[in-house]
Amino acid sequence: MKQPGSTVKTAMKKLLLVTRNFPPLAGGMEGLNLHLAAELSRYCEVRVVAPEGAAIHAMDKFLVREVRVRPLSRFLLAAAWRTLREARGWRPDVVLAGSGLTAPIALTAARVCGARAAAYVHGLDVAVPHPVYRALWHPALRRLDIVIANSQATARLADAAGIVPSRVEIVHPGVSLPMPDSGARERFRQLHRLGDASVLLSVGRLTTRKGLREFVADVLPKIVACRPTVRLLIVGDAPTHSLYAECQSPESILAAARAAGVGEHLLFLGWIADERQLADAYAGADLHVFPVRHLPGDPEGFGMVAVEAAAQGLATVAYATGGVVDAVGEGVSGRLVAPGDDEAFARAALDLLENRLPADRVRQFAMQFAWPRFGEKLWAGLERQT
16 A cells, blocks of 8 residues: 655646535535645646535635535536536546545546546545445446545555555645634633633534444543533534434433433534634643544544644544544544543543643644645645556
């Protein structure tokens, strides 16, 4: 399996990206595709086929062709038509799918115009257990010239799906590196009346895989027993555009917490789209918890939120499953514990609450994932395979 490098075989001048995951939809993958297009535009001319509303985010760095995102079937048909039209007229060197979902479109368009076909895969888009997806999408993924995997775990999933390992590059998602704000912690704690409480923070979509309901039932009571002032702040909502994901509603999480006797320790903040407000949440917290469950057929491809927390100087405790092991530096940006070991998770959390990792060292770990570095690795991987 190849790692990103700098060997260049053929000059690439034009790249066409087709994706359903792009602002204004909320979530990590959408932001990733925006940065992907922006970073690659430093090296070649980029055009993007994306949902309506995406063009305002192009920042004059690339051209966007918009299509309707709902329903999924309409998006796939409209995106295929628009991508084929763009490929024939513009003749890119590479057609890149922003996820496995649009891989068949990228493959078809690339073959029409003689370009190379590629996809950036995230884990679930390779491992979706639905028989129709496996029957129609997996053959397209196997025929791609280039597959960029977001982690070692996703690369293993690609191998299991029959994708030739020599065509796979591993490029971890990127992260923004904000300047520390000395007033953010006090501002956030005053806003939410947290006082001197020990604050755990969870950020992300409320899917079954994220394991929050199990965390509040099985782990949080152990932490509260030793630290009665602990509060768990939950930033996130149920997914509405996921390829394949089951949800845990805020009501079900709160019910589990109440049944465990820790309901009063939870505070739901909903989805925070504003970057400054989210940065304030990271600054106001003492520890980021990421209790991702190991679920066959529903893998955690990377764990971008752990790197985002690290970029804010906040350490993470997480179960060592899927691509999370690539996103948390053991003893550097946090702690990894065996999947399902509730006692170990609670002990690790209590230890880091008592002995916080130096924020500067945590941020140093995140620097290797900075967006310019992501773009450099992605470009090198695409160039090496062309």
